[in-house]
Amino acid sequence: MTEAPPPHLPQATQFPQATGPGPGPDTGPDAGPQEGPQEGPQEGPQEGPEPPCPVCGTPNPTDASFCEACGAGLATGTRGAGASPAAYGGVASPATPQTAPAGEESPLDVGWTGAVPSAATISTTGAGPALERCQACGEGHYVDGYCDHCGSPPPDPRHHFAESPAGWVGGVCDIGRRHARNEDAMALSAGQRPGSRAVLVVCDGVSMATDSHIASLAAAQAARTVLDQPLPRGVGTREAWEAAAARALTTAVATANDAVRAAVDDETDNPPSCTIAAAVVEDGAVVSGNVGDSRVYWLPDRADLRPRQLGQDDSYAHEQMLAGVPREAAENGPHAHSITRWLGTDAPDDLAPHLTTLTTEEAVDGWLLVCSDGLWNYCSAADDMRVLVHNMAAEAGPDATPTAVAQALVDFANEQGGRDNITVALARLGGQGSQETTGAEAAPQEGDRIDG
Amino acid sequence: MADFTAEVFQNEFLPDGGTDVHAIVRVTSTGASAATSMGVVDPGSAAEVILIDTSGSMGRRGVMEAGHAAKAALNEIVDGTLFAVVSGNGTAQIVYPYAHQGALAVMSSHTRGEARRAVEGLRAQGGTAMGTWLKLARQIFETVPHVQKRHAILLTDGVNEGETPASLQAAVQSCIGVFQCDARGVGDQWRVDEVRAISSALLGTVGLVPEPEELAAEFEAMMRASMSRGVANAELRVWVPQGAELLFVRQVSPTLEDLTVRRSTVNPLTGAYPTGAWSDESRDYHVAVRLPARTLGQEQLAARVSLALGDQPVCQGLVKAKWSNDDALTTRIDPAVAAYTGQAELAQVIQEGLAAKASGHDEVATAKLGRAVQLAGQTGNDEMTTRLKKVVEIDDADTGTVRLKKSVSKLDEMSLDTASTKTSRVRR
Incomplete structure (x- = not known):
């Protein structure tokens, strides 16, 4: 299923007015189109024959009217609508979109307020296509962006999405329990053959900054695009591949940084920023890099091999630990979550990622985990993380997909309080847990493989 | 449309x-007003009834001015509108149309002239039983159930002493949904709460007209407003x-x-x-x-x-x-929500304060009207502050510290009461 449910949008776009176009993508701070879903398998490299979405760059079938990823109208560049007014027997109205005075607007202030049929007329007319049943109560239907029984909007696809590009790679990005916005982002891709090639990118938008949820997703997708490119083969040695992968990671971070800067047009007092953690797997070789406090863990199955965090946090807590403060105290102390490097307009000059390459001795059976602090806040040490992930995988059973294990880890973090957005991306290397790809739409990436 | x-x-x-x-x-x-702005309406799309108080207390001068007011209203009724004029005292009588013409006449230059002559014959006598007037109006409107827009103007000058409050209330209840009614009281011998109960239940306005000579202008305005309402029963x-x-x-x-x-x-x-x-x-x-x-x-x-x-x-x-x-x-807090919340409380404390004052509970009245002064100041309602000043001496508007005035004109109290439910539009 690649067609995501229509994102929850202000009514203006649900019911375009007869008298003029709905608000454009820039009508509100939350109106950015990048908050669209990233459900379903990724399409792989984005230079394919399909025309890319003008808003988010995702390729779409040539006959598509709206972007499958972000809902943008492909013809006009405006965001897509779930249905036309006629679909609901709606009444055209000259109501003008209402906006609050500048500086006071909330995401919801940008709303269409004209005629909308009531639940009563909808149930009696019976005309038009069937309305989508409410996912919250199961009783009513979404008539004007909200359920006519319980008033719930459709779940915002940005709040929770999963990606399963291949049977051995999957991830879940979740809003958590306490935040109003999911500023985490994730972008994955993988070849069908287990261990062949995978790209895992996780970004964590800095909360309180304007539009961090847009910036983080743009960063993750931009980095994935870079890392999806075939690496130069060089002399064909493992060392040459590792060097090329490291250069690609550095380029990916720089490109992601550009994407964050470009994500928001306006000069804002509080420009968006985010972390990045990325890993590339190719034929059993693993290279990772990170900026900020999103992490890559290598969690080998064999007890005699040491699980470890690849790279290091750019955080005040990490500096404290280097100064001798125990992990427990450092990661729970004041400013523990203050990061010292990040992507964005006000990013530091030095954005060289902390690059790590797994040795061939290390890179045997195990789990490669890329996650945001929404997970590791509850399980920081690599030893603990290995126990947690392996327990979750064991509970899920031998046939469970990495996406299912990632979901279990998200559930775990939510049960611990879900204080932050949670992103968990997993790649299963070798042995138990790896499967042949089942999704027909996962883009095979054999062409990117190099001999190693 | x-x-x-x-x-x-x-x-x-x-x-x-x-x-x-x-x-x-x-x-x-x-x-909404486009439908009536052409000066002619489709016969049968609207009906108007003018209810004139002809009780003895109106006196010669009062009835004469009421007649003038009725004529002013008749001038505003658009041709094609169904209409009737009713005089009320202890009972109610149809003044126009004449008995053989039915309960309602279609407005034209001819019927307007007949109606104008008919109201000149009004005489002041008898008591006041507004319930009987309303019931007659209801019976008139019920002869034209197909007419969507039904509206009455009621004029009174005195207390409803000709029937029990329960009887009036029952009459008002029976009219709900049958017609709308704007009510005006002339002079200072009528009770604001009594008349407001009528107009409020019948989706109309209440107003005070201090002198009979001002009635004509008021009736003209009321009828013009009614004529401009081109959408019925929303x-x-x-x-x-x-x-x-x-x-x-x-x-x-x-x-x-x-x-x-x-x-x-x-x-x-x-x-x-x-x-x-x-x-x-x-x-x-x-x-x-x-x-x-x-x-x-x-x-x-x-x-x-x-x-x-x-x-x-x-x-x-x-x-x-x-x-x-x-x-x-x-x-x-949204500014509009805050402003209207304040105005609603303002209306409430004014009405409660005046009621307390009327029943001799000066302490309660002082507190309520003091709060009113405070709210009027906070919400920037200068008109209400001006009206309150005629009833209380303001020592400190910010804290709501006031003293009841020793001698207050009854009309000033009544105008404060009737104006209490008018709000100032919150701008955005």
Whole structure:
């Protein structure tokens, strides 16, 4: 299923007015189109024959009217609508979109307020296509962006999405329990053959900054695009591949940084920023890099091999630990979550990622985990993380997909309080847990493989 | 064809555990008066009844001026409109049309002339039993059930002593939904609460006319306003989600009317509230909904507020709730909600203060009217401050410290009372 449910949008776009176009993508701070879903398998490299979405760059079938990823109208560049007014027997109205005075607007202030049929007329007319049943109560239907029984909007696809590009790679990005916005982002891709090639990118938008949820997703997708490119083969040695992968990671971070800067047009007092953690797997070789406090863990199955965090946090807590403060105290102390490097307009000059390459001795059976602090806040040490992930995988059973294990880890973090957005991306290397790809739409990436 | 739009003013953000959502919904109609602006209406689309007090207390001068007022109103009634003139004292009689013409006449230059001559023959005598006037008006309107827009003007000058309060109340109840009624009291011998009960129940306005000579202008304005209402019998509909409680529905502009108890059920989640006829105008409604609190970050629609003509909704505003842990968002009170909340309290304390003063409870009256002075100052309602100054000496408007004036004109008290439900439009 690649067609995501229509994102929850202000009514203006649900019911375009007869008298003029709905608000454009820039009508509100939350109106950015990048908050669209990233459900379903990724399409792989984005230079394919399909025309890319003008808003988010995702390729779409040539006959598509709206972007499958972000809902943008492909013809006009405006965001897509779930249905036309006629679909609901709606009444055209000259109501003008209402906006609050500048500086006071909330995401919801940008709303269409004209005629909308009531639940009563909808149930009696019976005309038009069937309305989508409410996912919250199961009783009513979404008539004007909200359920006519319980008033719930459709779940915002940005709040929770999963990606399963291949049977051995999957991830879940979740809003958590306490935040109003999911500023985490994730972008994955993988070849069908287990261990062949995978790209895992996780970004964590800095909360309180304007539009961090847009910036983080743009960063993750931009980095994935870079890392999806075939690496130069060089002399064909493992060392040459590792060097090329490291250069690609550095380029990916720089490109992601550009994407964050470009994500928001306006000069804002509080420009968006985010972390990045990325890993590339190719034929059993693993290279990772990170900026900020999103992490890559290598969690080998064999007890005699040491699980470890690849790279290091750019955080005040990490500096404290280097100064001798125990992990427990450092990661729970004041400013523990203050990061010292990040992507964005006000990013530091030095954005060289902390690059790590797994040795061939290390890179045997195990789990490669890329996650945001929404997970590791509850399980920081690599030893603990290995126990947690392996327990979750064991509970899920031998046939469970990495996406299912990632979901279990998200559930775990939510049960611990879900204080932050949670992103968990997993790649299963070798042995138990790896499967042949089942999704027909996962883009095979054999062409990117190099001999190693 | 009239166009309606709805705007919503609210702060949709609720704190963790917050349950109550307040919103002002502004409904605006345009093109509603076009139907009548041509000077002729389709015969049978509207009916007007003028109810004139001819009790003995009106006296020769009063009845003469009432006659002038009736003529002024007749001049405003558009040709083609069905109309009648009723005189009332202890009983009610149709003055025009004449008995053989039926209960209502079609307005034309001929019938207007006949009606003008008929009101010249009015004489003041007898008591006051407004219930009988209203019942006669109802019987007149019920002869034309197909007429959509039915409106009456009622003039009185005295207390309703010719019948029991229960009898008047029953008469008013029987008229609800049959016609709308604007009521005016002339002089200072009538009771504001009594007449307001009539006009409020019948979706009309109440007003004070100090001198009989001012009646003609008032009647002319009232009738002109009625003629401009080209949309009949609109109803406000409020949907709230399953599990929510609708705390109240209140019209807050141009006048205050609590609509909560006027609810009729459309379906289990939707109630309808009559709003009468509309001209080109805006009316503001304050809707308060109590929701079961959801978790932070969740959003819920708290209410759909629509205006319906017949069964057809013509506009809708969405009232939303979104739970947030951002104090900067959740602590902001929407200016429109705040202003109308203040104005509603202002009207209440004025009416309670005047009632306390009338019944000799000076301490209560001082406190209530002091609070009124404070609220009028806070909401910038200068007109109300001016009216309050005629009733109380203001020592400190900020703290609401006032003293009751020793001698107050009855008319000043009554004008404060009648004006208390008029609100000043909140701008955005």
